[in-house]
Amino acid sequence: MTLLKRGLSRRRVLQTGMAGIIGTGIAPMVFTKGAWAQEFCNNPTGDTVTIGLNLPLTGAYAEEGADEQKAYELAIAHLNGEGDGGLISVLTPTALTGKGILGKKVAFVTSDSQTKSDVARAGATRMIERDGAIMITGGSSSGEAIAVQGLCQELGVIFMAGLTHSNDTTGKDKRRYGFRHFFNAYQSGIGLGPILGQEYGTDRRAYHLTADYTWGWTQEESMKAATEALGWQTAEAVRTPLGAADFSQYLTPVLNSGADVLILNHYGNDMVNSLTQAIQFGMRDREANGKTFEIVVPLFSELMAKGAGENIKGIFGTSNWHWNLQDPGSIAFTKSFGAAYGSPPSQAAHTAYVQTLLYADAVERAGTFYPPEVIKALEGHEFDGMGNGRTLYRAEDHQCMKSILVVRGNENPTSEYDVLNVVQEVDREATTYDPAIFGGDLGPAEPVPLCA
Amino acid sequence: MLAMSRNDILLFLGFTIAVLAMPIWLQPFGAAYPDLLQRFMIFGIFAVGFNILFGLTGYLSFGHAAFFGVGSYTAVWSFKLLSLDAIPAMLFAIAVSGVFALVIGYLSLRRSGIYFSILTLAFAQMSYNLAYSVLTPITNGETGLQLTLADPRHVDRMFGEAMPGQPVPTLLGQSLGGFAGFYFCAGFLIIAFFIAQRITNSPFGMMLKGIKSNQTRMNYTGFNTKPYTLAAFVISGMYAGLAGALLAVTDPLAGAERMQWTASGEVVLMTILGGAGTLVGPVIGAWLIKYFENIFSAINETILARFWDFLPDGLDHAAVVVSSKFVGEGWFLTLGLVFVLIVVFLPGGIMEGVRRIAHLFNRPDKSSPSQGKAAPQPQPAE
Structure with a gap:
């Protein structure tokens, strides 16, 4: 039996045992959540917690990917209490402390997804299996987002989608472990x-x-x-x-x-x-x-x-958002991003930054990194101050309900960044729709799949 | 293993041990995580199969990724429609890619040399475009084909309700994630290697080598070479289908990119880098390329800064700037350099390097006794 020749660690025994139990379909009866609460993929035991950034640095959406990376690095610095703190002080309600997440310093690993679904999945797997990422985030193509979201559901790791605008991400292909802040088509x-x-x-x-x-x-x-x-x-x-x-x-x-x-x-x-x-x-x-x-x-x-x-x-x-909005959140983010990189942030950068903070906040509120608890903390969570007005993370499809912008190319730009005019802010009531119209099934959060 | 020579048995056993011990000896290289190990196995199989056509028979196919992709799509459809079990998926994948290879091979093998290469490239590119945009109901285009909770899975449903959670491929109820998936793939690589070894040493293999060295002469001697080349083409297409199916088993998503011409080119690179015509060479080439792709591409400036930390200020910054061009998105550059160096200095690939080193150590022994047991004659690589 080649399967058992090597690497028979305690973890492997548990894992194969688990698989067998689940396979026979009696899993829910055998173990209760309490007994397994702390046994999950990449449970951070040291004093750091690693986030996996899966970004298209080459390919058709490379520019968005590069901007997202800046925003992630900024968000992580702010979470660790470096820099000016950015949006941490304007998020309401907030559980963020500016001392990492649950007292652990936030670190990150990156992977170039090349704007290709296959590569994005391989990169995410590497970050989960080798680098021990507790959460995967990023992507600026819906193809990627859907592919990685499926993988994260399989491995039991939360995926905070970056720029993805397809209805399918939180519609037909929605997943319990996937969350989207960006708006949709x-x-x-x-x-x-x-x-x-x-x-x-x-x-x-x-x-x-x-x-x-x-x-x-x-x-x-x-x-x-x-x-x-x-x-x-x-x-x-x-x-x-x-x-x-x-x-x-x-x-x-x-x-x-x-x-x-x-x-x-x-x-x-x-x-x-x-x-x-x-x-x-x-x-x-x-x-x-x-x-x-x-x-x-x-x-x-x-x-x-x-x-x-x-x-x-x-x-x-x-x-989804524009740097020229005049609410405190948008002003704070534009200032902080501009100070760090010398240009105003794009909407991709904004959604990337906000997703990182929302994940950290959810973990703080849940008091644990255990994914099902974090999922519960995110589902139905209502918050404000992130630049899109009052926002709801809808529990039915993990789509954020918030206001969006209708924009028009600026006829008389005053600078190379002043290229869009906000024509209208469409409020949350108008953009809210019935989640049932797209079908799909989130699937269960538990039992938590155990990655290798 | 009755008819195998002692050297072949040693090679096979050495290969088996090296493969199974990979999680241990790859630890220092940062590559001992299941996903990459699975890829090492899968692309090893792909390269071994490709070598049967290219290294042994001398036909350079530029469209092998098509069979790989067909294998993946077939496997995912088998998961969706029939059962999450890996065995039927792989059987179907091998069969379908074999039939596909038969059709393409029958047409392409009417020509040889560069015309054959161009024909296979054309067919592969056609398949890619079909998968990418024309056949989107079957392949789901750029988004890629995925498993969902709502898949019919008729056979599984006959045996009771589906288990909760995201569907994942299994082997008789055993999940194939992580190291279980690696050993599953490793088993297939070892079998694939064994079969390739037997083919190489069989009369059929001799015939293929004859076709490679001079097909016209073979024809004049009275052999009909067509069935042999077609058989080699189909066998290597089935190898590619098996590899594609394994990739779908370990990661149940089939995307059109894996059929692109770059993927076909990659397997050619693997074979040439390792040493075309040798048994182990293509596998080593595959490992090397996958290692570069996954490890070098993940190195970013932070890691480099830590690496060059010992240099004085200013110099370490320059070192980071220069070396960052060769890692991360620039890993292709490093791979290109390695490839050029190998083709220029070791035309027979890495295996030629290994032979030259072995020769250096053997020379003193050989000079003293004039005869004795004949030194193992390695396959000449071209």
């Missing part, structure tokens, strides 16, 4: 729909170019639903591969399609490229069906706006 549709109707009228034909993976699909669906509710028609929806540098073959058919609005369901470099090329095709100077041709980018970020430069002017989209 459905909420973008709710926010953007009325503004588009108001600005562009109710008689329009839209052409979608969609990044061909989970985020693109759900955003296309949500945008179709929102615009068709206004009375718009959808001329066609075309899928484009992630990371394609040249979009001209997809843009040419738009000109002859009879459409008068182009909706770009692209993000990161893809959006920068497709938008720039669309403008080079002269799309914004065209008239179609007797109306000015318009371009809409449903998910916007400052980093992309910067990359697209002039082309972004006057274009509508939505954002």
Whole structure:
């Protein structure tokens, strides 16, 4: 039996024993939570606790990944009581002490996920198995987030998603161990729909170019639903591969399609490229069906706006957060990030920072790192001060319910960072939806799977 | 092991021991964690299989990742539709990738040399694009195919309710995570190695070597080489399918990236780096590349700063800046350098280096007795 030749430690015996017990389906009857409460994956026993940052440092979303990394490092410094403390003082209610998490100093390990699901999973596994990460966070692609979230559920490690906007992350593919602070495509549709109707009228034909993976699909669906509710028609929806540098073959058919609005369901470099090329095709100077041709980018970020430069002017989209908001949380975060890195933070950086603090706060409130207790502390938790107004971590799907922003490319930017104007803040009541519409199943928190 | 020579048995036993003891001897290298060990095994199998086609038969396939990917998708679908047990998934994966290899091999093997390579590359790229965008209902595209709680799993459901929690592949109810998964894969690597060893030393293997050295002459001698090359192609495709299935067993997600041409190129690199045509070489090449990919890419500036700490101020900073280009995202650069050095100085790969070193130590012994037992003649590598 090759399985037992080596490495027969106490842990292995327990683990194989556990697997056997679970396998026969009598697990819930045999052991109670109390007896196993402290036996879980990477239980930190020393005086440090390690967080795994899984970031795309190469690939189509590399720029977001780099900004997220800055935010994570800042958040960890603040948790350890270094720097100016950032948002720790504005989070309400708070259990954070500025002395690490539960008195343990926070350390981190990183992994480049290359904007690929396979690689992201391998990186997360390495950080859990080798480096002993208690929590995994990061990612700026929904494909990655869903893949890593599934893995974390398998291994019993909490995943705090970074930038992921697909409905599936907290919809069809939601997991008990996965949490998302960022908003989603459905909420973008709710926010953007009325503004588009108001600005562009109710008689329009839209052409979608969609990044061909989970985020693109759900955003296309949500945008179709929102615009068709206004009375718009959808001329066609075309899928484009992630990371394609040249979009001209997809843009040419738009000109002859009879459409008068182009909706770009692209993000990161893809959006920068497709938008720039669309403008080079002269799309914004065209008239179609007797109306000015318009371009809409449903998910916007400052980093992309910067990359697209002039082309972004006057274009509508939505954002999770913007550094120019005037609430105390946003001001404190922009100041602290600016002092450390010399530029205002992006929405990716904001969500990364907030997720780290929320995890630390949940652990403090739970009084333990034991994942099911931390999950309970996060589920249904209501907090304020993080820049999006009063926010609820909804228990049904682990999606944060908060206000979102409708933004527009700035016509007269005063600096290279002042590229977006906030048109409207859509409040939490308006963006709240019924979690049941996307289906999915969170799965159980217990028994806690034991990683190797 | 009846017909095996003493050297073969020693090689096999040495290999088996080295593989099974990996969690111990890899500890100092920071690589002894289950996930990487599993990858070492899986890509070892992939490379051993590839070597049967490339090293033995001399056909350079640039599309082997397609069979690897087909194996993974088949295994995940078997988990979703039938049962979470690893055995049926692997049987199906080997069978399906074998059939797939038969079709592609039948078409590609009408040509040889560079034309064959380009044909396989074209088929693999077609498969990749199919998986990435055309066949999204089957492959789930870029997002990757995953297991969910709602999967039908007809066979499992017949034997009672599913267990709670995220579904994970098992072996007769035994979970295959962590070190159990490693020993499971290790068992298959050892079997795969044994079969490859037997193939190499069989009359069939001789025929393949003959095809490699001069196919025209083989034809003139009266042998029909086509069935042999096709058989070698299918066998190596099945090896790739097995490796793909094992990757899905240890980590139940199948993504299209693993079918991309870079993945096909990687296995070629592994084989050449280790030594094409040798038995152990490709496995060592696979280990080396996976080690670089997982360990070097995870080194960041903080770790480097600690490493260069002993240097005086200013100098240590410069050392960090220079060396950081070669680790982290720059691990490809290091791998490229290693590859260039090996191809230039050791055209036969790492195994040639091993032979040269062994030769250095053996020379004094050999000079004194003029005859005696013949030194083991290693396979010439090309």
